[in-house]
Amino acid sequence: MLIALNKPYGVLCQFTSDEGRPTLADHVRQKGVYAAGRLDHDSEGLLLLTDDGRLAHRLTDPRHKQPKTYLVQVDGAVTDEAVAALRRGVLLKDGPTLPAGAEHAAEPDWLWPRDPPVRYRKSIPTSWLSITLREGRNRQVRRMTAAVGFPTLRLIRVRIGAYALDGLAPGETRVLAG
Template sequence: MLIALNKPFNVLCQFTREGDKRTLAEFVQQKNVYPAGRLDYDSEGLLLLTDDGGLAHRLTDPRHKQPKTYLVQVDGAATDEAVQALRRGVVLNDGPTQPAGAEHAVEPDWLWPRDPPVRFRKAIPTSWLSITLREGRNRQVRRMTAAVGFPTLRLIRVSVGGYALDGLPPGETRVLAP
């Protein structure tokens, strides 16, 4: 079984409760499925869950290089130079990243409001990027955008490999064909 979840903001990527934080148990009714990969507590978007260990391995093991695409709202008007740096790969404290697919994007018209909303500062604009990775380090997109001078404000994973959100509302699930 393979399930797509549009993970809401501020939800732990686990089923076991930890304090008063929301978990996947609130949204996923199917039993014996587990996340194929992770999505940070403060990130949103596509999370795949499965009961098939082999499939989970193919989706998450870096050797299979499944592309993961994110829409990223950053603080400031992202420059062409910053996008080029992301494309080349940037040096983080744990070493250089692989080159990323990166391009300027526009805020999509299908985007849901975030609760709580991203902070608004009248004097500082925000902009959107589309970033595709084939590796998956801890908080990698956030660290990469910060390294090029544009900290992440909102991070939404829109696809993993051949699977995409495709209009799935936040907190909802859809059974997929593996």
């Protein structure tokens, strides 16, 4: 079984929480599945869940280099130089990243409101980027945008390999394979 979930902001990528925080169990009714990969609690978007360990491995192991695409709202007006740096790869504390697919993006017209809303500052604009990675380090997109001078405000994963968010509302699931 393979399930797509649009993971809402603030939901943990696990099925239980000792602190009573929202988890996948609040959104996924199918039993015996687990997340193939992770999204931080403050990230949103496509999360794949499966009961097939081999499929989970193919989706998450860096050796298989499944591209993952994110729409990213950042603080400030992103420069062409910053986009070029992301495309080349940037140096993080744990070493250089692989080159990323990066481009300026328009704010999506299908975007749902976030609760809580992204902070708004009248004097500082925000911009959107589309970033595609073929590696998956901890909080990598956030660290990359910060490294080029544009901290991430909102991060939404829209695609993993051939699988896309495709209109799922936050908290909704879709069975992709049975």
